Amino acid sequence: MTASLLKLEGVEKSFGPKKVLRGVDIDVAPGQSLVIIGGSGSGKSVMLKNALGLMSPDAGRIVFDGQDVTNAKGKTREAMRARIGMLFQAGALFDSLTVWENVAFRLINSEGMSRRQARERAIETLKKVRLGADVGGLYPAEISGGMQKRVSLARSIISEPDLIFFDEPTTGLDPITADAINDLILEMVRGLGAAAVTITHDMASATKIADEIAMLLDGKIIWRGAAKDVYSSGNEYVDQFVNGRAEGPIQPAI
């Protein structure tokens, strides 16, 4: 059995009286692509932020590569983050920096690489996500939403991480651009041999990029299985969600 690269054990998180995570147990093996599906407000983003150390869980454990990082700070946290890439839902590119400076941010500011070398690496990485060197000098506000996602993808892979998180990577994109982003994610993740954890409610994206799919509902993982089995899971909640039906045990979030 392969040891987990990332493991969440009984993770709980509340905001005031609202319990968002109620004991999440999940693990990802090296090189595995896990997609977590779930409706709006099911706790997907909160789970991701806990896993990344952007929030601290109220209870439970987070283990990265065998090390307990639940409340890690300082160098332990930095060492963990140096091995993780993250693509945020809206890109989260820094407005005040050019595209290449965004992509090379970690190299310049955390790894101490010279700006000239970092620029070369950034342009190379931009090429991998099908963006030309000319885009490197533009600011994020000057490029389209699809291009911003690609830049964000380039930023998440530039330091060749072992684990990449994708937060709703295709949200807000047209179907063709979304499919192109899915292809890029697959290509990059396989090329690097990295593990990937993607949260989405785009089923076309989920089935395309996942080895396994898990469903989060009311702060708990209620089902996990191979991506090919998601439409025949036998779980009424999963069935309702993947088929996009308003009728069923899950109440629409309106």
Added chain:
Amino acid sequence: MQNPFQLIGRAVLGLFAEIGRLAVFSAQVMGAAFTPRWYGGQILSQMVKIGFYSLPVVGMSAVFIGAALALNIYEGGSRYGAEQFVPSIVVLGITRELGVVITGLMLAGRVTAGIAAEIGAMRVTEQIDALETLSASRFRYLYAPRFIAALITLPMLVALADIIGVMGGWLVSVYGLDFDSTVYLRNTLDFVTRNDILAGLIKAVVFGGVIAIMGCYQGDRSQAGATGVGRAATLSMVGAAVLILAFNYIMSTIFVEIGL
């Protein structure tokens, strides 16, 4: 329905909690500002934003305050035949109080609100989360450079405001109140002491810290959406203005006590 004591108690506890959070945040900003690593490019860029771009507003405010001060002192002094004290009182008022307080308040509006809005927008668009995931501390990369830049530029701006404010008084006195230019300037220079100037500059350093920290603090705590960012900008500006006036009084008291 809650009784009034509960409401008051809750408000007081809330105030203490807010003071506690602000104190911890300030300590974190100062910890990042006074220990390596420093982002020189960020500090320089913030010095330009906070200092250089504030020159017009500080200069304009100072000249009008100096001019109005001279007029009012002349008007009041003439009741006792004490018009000759206009240069002395103008320079004392500008260097010890008005130059620094007006500069602080103008920057609370221009700079604090700007910092809060910028950081608030970064917070709600997840840029601050992105920064942390890229192993860059927001305290070192975003807040410390603004704090250091404000500490350095505020005394420079206040020194300039002092000179321009005094010249505002000189303009009105010479061209409106028939003072002799040479006598006015000689009286000004003879009266002002190094301590008067130093008192203003020490206050400026403290106000610089207040301006940067309040902007960063409210921006960091900004809630999602345009309303959240707008609220952060407003709260930061009001908070900075009140703290500037409070610190001004406290420091004036201390300076009087120690003879500065």
